[in-house]
Structures are given as structure tokens and as C-alpha cells.
Amino acid sequence: MDENSEIKSLLHKFVLGQCTPEETNAVIDYYRKNKLTTDFPTVEDVSSLLEASPKMDESTANALFSKILSSTKEIEQTATKAKKVTFRTYIAIAASLFVLLSIGLFYQRDFFEPKSDLILSSNEIILQLGNGEIQVISNTSKSSVIDSKGNVVANHNGNKIVYDTKTTIENIVYNTLKIPYGKRFELELSDGTLVHLNSGSTLKYPVKFIAGENRQVFLEGEAFFDVSKDKTHPFVVQANNLNIRVLGTHFNVCSYPEDALTDVVLVEGSVGLYTQKEQFDVTKNTVLKPGYKGSFNKKEGKIETQSVYTSVYTSWMQGRLTFRNMSFGEISKKLERHYNVTIVNQNKKLSNEKFNATFGDEPIEKVLSYFNDIHGIKYTLKNNEVLIK
Numbered sequence: 270m271d272e273n274s275e276i277k278s279l280l281h282k283f284v285l286g287q288c289t290p291e292e293t294n295a296v297i298d299y300y301r302k303n304k305l306t307t308d309f310p311t312v313e314d315v316s317s318l319l320e321a322s323p324k325m326d327e328s329t330a331n332a333l334f335s336k337i338l339s340s341t342k343e344i345e346q347t348a349t350k351a352k353k354v355t356f357r358t359y360i361a362i363a364a365s366l367f368v369l370l371s372i373g374l375f376y377q378r379d380f381f382e383p384k385s386d387l388i389l390s391s392n393e394i395i396l397q398l399g400n401g402e403i404q405v406i407s408n409t410s411k412s413s414v415i416d417s418k419g420n421v422v423a424n425h426n427g428n429k430i431v432y433d434t435k436t437t438i439e440n441i442v443y444n445t446l447k448i449p450y451g452k453r454f455e456l457e458l459s460d461g462t463l464v465h466l467n468s469g470s471t472l473k474y475p476v477k478f479i480a481g482e483n484r485q486v487f488l489e490g491e492a493f494f495d496v497s498k499d500k501t502h503p504f505v506v507q508a509n510n511l512n513i514r515v516l517g518t519h520f521n522v523c524s525y526p527e528d529a530l531t532d533v534v535l536v537e538g539s540v541g542l543y544t545q546k547e548q549f550d551v552t553k554n555t556v557l558k559p560g561y562k563g564s565f566n567k568k569e570g571k572i573e574t575q576s577v578y579t580s581v582y583t584s585w586m587q588g589r590l591t592f593r594n595m596s597f598g599e600i601s602k603k604l605e606r607h608y609n610v611t612i613v614n615q616n617k618k619l620s621n622e623k624f625n626a627t628f629g630d631e632p633i634e635k636v637l638s639y640f641n642d643i644h645g646i647k648y649t650l651k652n653n654e655v656l657i658k
Contacts, residue, residue, distance in 0.1 A: 392449050392609065396430070399442040399476065406430070408452070416442070422476050429455040438477045445473045448490070451609030453586070460484060461497035462504065465586050468606040469525065478502065491523040493586055496538075507545070511565040511572075514541045514549050520557075521582050527602065531565040533557065534582040542572050588630040597622050597640070608633040610650075614657045619646060 394406040400417045406425055414423035414430065416438075423432040430446070436459060448454050448466045456464040459477040462484070466472060470490025478484045484504040496504045498517025506513040508524035511531045518538025524531040533542060535557040542563045543554040555572045557563050562577045584591045590607060592600055598620040601612045610633060614620055622644065628636050637655065640646050648657045 392451070394449065394452060394454055395447040397445040397447070399444060406446075406454075408454070414444070416476065428453075429457065431457040432459040432476060434459055434461070436477045439479075441479055441482070442476045443473050444476055445471060447471045449609065450606050453588075458484075458486075458497075460499060460502075463495040465493040467491035467523075467585050468609070488522055488524060490525055491521070491585070493519070493521045493583055495519050503549075509565075509567055510545050510570070512543050512545060512547075512549070514543070515539070521579075523582070525602070525606075529567060531567065532582070533563045533565075534577060534579050535559050535561055535563075536579045536583065544570060584627070590626075590628040590636070592624055592626045594623050594625060596620065597624065600624060604633065604636065604655075610653045610655055612655045612657065616646065616657050619644065619657065 394408065396404040396406050396414065398404065398414070398416065402417075404412070404414065406412070408428045410425075411427070412425045413421045414425060414432075416422050420436070421433065422436050422438075423430050425431075446454070446456060446466065448468060448470045450469045452468055454466045456466060456472065456474075458464065458474060464472060464474075464486075467490060470488070470492055472490075472492060473487040475484075475486075480502075482502070484499070484502050486504075486506055488506055488508045492506075494504075494506065494515075496515050496517050496519070500516055504515050504517075506515075506522055508522050508531050509526075511524070511533075513520070513522060513533055515538060518540060519536040520538070520540055521534040521536070522531070523534075533540060537559055539559075540557050540563075541549055541551060541554045542557065542565065543549055544565075547554065555563055555574060557574065560576055560579060561574050562582070563572055563574050565572050578593075581591045581593050585607075590603065592603075597614070601614060601620075604610065605612055624640075624643075626639060628639075633655070634650065637646075637648055637650065641648070646657055648655055650656075
């Protein structure tokens with residue numbers, strides 16, 4: 270291969286999850302040989318690619334990075350000639366290798382054993398265990414979730430993971446489940462609470478809730494919670510800087526990082542809303558009633574409530590998209606998550622136009638056709654990218 274131009278192109282494709290298996294092997298082989306020059310990608314060259322990439326925990330990344338260094342003869346030879354290696358080149362080696370690791374080049378045990386290679390893409394459901402190990406979840410198969418001591422703590426079957434209520438764990442150990450764009454998933458926690466996770470969402474939760482402690486989970490994205498009742502152990506969802514506290518109820522939380530608001534819609538029961546800086550006080554905090562939505566303004570730190578039709582906010586669980594008085598800019602974000610596409614809108618006027626529409630389990634072409642019919646938008650769809658002119 271062309272030492273610099275082709276590997277740079279492959280690196281970009283790898284970051285975007287677009288490499289074929291052959292191209293991925295070529296990237297790995299290149300790093301093994303470590304034929305680097307001062308023209309190789311530096312920190313500045315690759316840092317812009319990191320923002321949209323999934324992250325590995327630091328300890329795991331460091332361990333794998335060290336293993337690469339110790340296992341590569343060319344790097345060892347380079348180390349013996351340290352005087353000839355510039356600081357810029359060394360940073361390029363470290364940065365580019367770490368990029369490969371942090372964006373999804375994970376290995377379970379023997380890094381250079383082909384049978385244990387685990388190459389992740391942005392289209393896979395990822396479960397990160399408490400010790401940093403990564404497990405790919407396929408919605409067409411079955412598997413077991415095993416902790417660091419070899420105990421089965423949960424079972425995965427298709428589109429759902431169920432945690433064992435009898436797991437013997439004395440301390441809190443967290444697992445993290447990440448759902449990519451274009452997919453949804455179900456999770457049953459150790460207390461029987463059922464969680465529906467929407468596209469592009471991440472939930473961090475204990476493998477087992479500990480007696481005497483709140484049942485606390487951490488959400489980024491959107492999820493519907495059917496909380497198992499337990500009066501002595503309140504269930505708390507932390508979404509950005511907002512806490513949602515319940516005892517047993519049904520509610521939806523939408524808190525994507527790019528959204529200005531965190532929306533909580535209550536279907537049944539009651540929930541209390543308060544910021545992380547506050548202590549829960551039912552006499553002072555906002556308490557929602559069924560049929561109401563609480564919106565937390567992330568910038569201003571204020572909570573406003575209003576009566577809503579809850580089905581509008583929960584229809585995503587049936588694969589439907591429902592928009593009510595929503596700007597096309599907001600709709601675009603939801604379409605990107607739902608269909609795993611990128612939407613580039615060059616029509617600034619269209620961004621602020623508001624629409625009311627409902628779509629079932631339909632291809633994105635039909636959704637775009639609808640907007641074309643009522644607004645006359647000009648668009649192209651190619652390689653999962655929608656360009657609106």
C-alpha cells in the first residue's frame with residue numbers, strides 16, 4: 270500500500286466504521302509493522318475524529334496500548350534508537366494507536382490471536398462490564414453475561430437482557446449498555462424493573478441493587494421505565510443534571526446530549542424532579558401527575574410542566590415516529606437516530622418549519638417523500654446520507 274495516503278484513507282474509514290474485513294486487517298497489519306514517518310497522522314489530524322467515536326475506559330486502553338508496544342518488534346527496534354525518534358513522531362504513534370483502540374479495536378485476551386479478535390462497529394449493541402471488558406450483543410442470538418469471577422449474572426436472548434435477581438454481590442458493580450442508531454433494546458434489571466432503550470441511548474446500571482441504597486441508574490438518550498415497586502428503595506434516574514425519583518411507576522425520559530431539554534413524561538404513578546445540586550423534598554420539588562410532561566432546561570436549570578398526550582412520547586417503542594408541532598431541525602435529529610443516517614440540511618428556512626406527522630414502521634424514503642409532498646424539499650439519499658438543498 271502507499272505508505273501514507275492509503276493508510277490515512279483507511280484510518281478515516283475505520284473511524285467511521287466503513288472498513289471491509291480486508292481493509293481492517295490491512296490497518297491492523299500496518300500498525301503491527303509500524304512503518305511510521307513524520308508525515309503520519311498526528312494528534313491534530315485525528316482528534317476531530319474522536320468526538321463521534323465510542324470510548325474505551327482508560328485502564329483497558331492503557332493495557333492494550335502497552336501490549337501493542339511490547340509485542341511489536343519494529344517498535345522495540347525504534348526504542349533502541351530513541352535519539353532518532355522525534356517527540357512529534359512518538360506522539361503520532363501514541364495518538365494514532367489510541368484512536369484505533371478507543372474507537373472500537375477491542376481484544377478480549379490474546380491480542381494477536383485471530384480467533385479472539387473483537388472488532389466493533391458503530392452498528393453494534395455494546396455491553397461494557399464492570400471490569401472494562403466488552404461484549405457484543407446480537408439481537409439474533411443468545412448468550413450469558415459473566416462477571417469477573419466467572420458467575421452468570423444475566424442472560425441475553427435476542428432483543429433483551431434479563432439480570433438474575435439472586436446474584437450474590439455485596440458491592441455495587443456497574444454495567445453499561447450502549448444502543449446504536451437504528452436499533453432498540455430491552456433490559457430487565459435485577460429488581461424486575463423493565464427498561465426500553467431507544468436508538469442512540471446509553472444506560473449505566475448496577476448488576477444488582479444493594480439493600481439500603483437507592484436504586485440509581487444513569488441515562489444518556491431515551492428510555493421508557495416500568496419500575497418495580499419497592500417503597501424502601503427509591504428508584505432514581507440521573508439524566509444529565511436532572512434526577513427523576515420514583516417508587517414504582519411508568520414514565521419516559523428523553524435526554525440526548527444535543528437536545529436543549531430533558532423531557533420526562535409520566536404515564537402512571539408519580540415522579541419527583543430535582544437537580545443534582547438539590548436534595549429530594551416532595552414539598553419543594555416538582556412532582557408530576559400522570560398525563561404530564563416535565564421539561565428541564567439544561568442551560569437555565571429550570572423545570573416547566575404541561576399536560577400532554579403520553580402516547581405521542583411513547584410510540585417509539587412500537588417503532589412509530591410521532592411529531593407534534595415540531596421543527597424540522599428537531600425532526601432531523603430523531604430521523605438520524607431512528608434510521609441511522611446523516612442528514613445535511615442546507616435549507617435554513619426549512620429548519621424552523623413546524624410539522625405534525627405520524628409514521629409507522631416505514632423506510633426513510635417514504636418519510637422524505639412526505640416532506641417533499643407538503644413542502645417541496647429537494648433532497649438526495651446516498652450511502653446513508655440525506656442532503657437537503
